[in-house]
Amino acid sequence: MPLIPEEPQIHESVPGPRAVPAAGRPAMTPRPVPGPRPAPTRSGSPGPRSGPVPSPRAPRAAEVGAQAATPQxxxxxxxxxxxxxxADEAVDLLLDTGRSPGEVLVLTTGEAHPWAAHELSFGEASYWAQHDAAEDVFYAAADADRISTRPVVVVAVNGGSDAAVAGALPAAMARAGALLIVCGDPQRVNALLPASA
Structure with a gap:
């Protein structure tokens, strides 16, 4: 005798038209339908990512070694x-893609960054102590003398004379170990960047 396949059972919890119980028949309570279970994650291994995949980070100074004397x-x-x-958005992206805050320096060619202005209100000694500790993103004027090299330098061309910007760009390039990000008007920046860049 041939086997006749049974019709698939449709649970009430499945979306679709609802059947109304016949008169005199009690309504059945819906049961949860088992679904796929998430794969177990091992401790220490990253789970699935949500959101956009970050762009690859620039190589760190130790990774660059002698292969590049000029930063990207x-x-x-x-x-x-x-x-x-x-510049703030660039810093956020750098931190989101794995850069340590102490690796990032932000320089301004015009008005001081609000963070720098706030920190300087507590005095120069505590401001420069934060720079020397290199534990967080540091914000300074592009023409500041005490700034040391960091793997990533972000320059905000937010004003200043052409001469000031023209001097700030090579100085920022010299302070950038692996990556120099310049935020500004492309025509002005390209006209003021040194020919070797």
Whole structure:
């Protein structure tokens, strides 16, 4: 005798048209339908990522070694009024992609970054102590003398004369170990970057 396949059972918890119980028949309570279970994650291994996949980070100074004497340069188009915001977004992206805060230096060619202005209100000694500790992102004027080299330097071209910007860009390049990010007007920046860049 041939076997007749049974019709699949449809549970009430499955979306779709609802059947109304016949008169005199009690309504059945819906049971949960088992679904796929998430794969177990081992401790120490990353789980699935949500959100956009970050772009690959620039090599760290130790990874670069002697292979590159000049840092990689990236230009982020921004007006003078939007350069600080563009620099802040670049810093956020750097930190989101795995850079340590102590590896990042942000320089401004015009008005001081609000963080720098706030920290300087507590005095120069505590401000420069934070720089020397190199535990967090540090914000300074591009023409500051005491700034040391960090793997990543972000320059916000948020004002300043052409001469000041032209001097700030090579100085920032010299302080950048692996990556120099310049946030500013592309025409102005390209005209003021040294020919060797």
């Amino acid at each position: 340069i990236q230009l982020i188009p921004a007006s003078a009024q939007g350069a600080l915001d563009a």
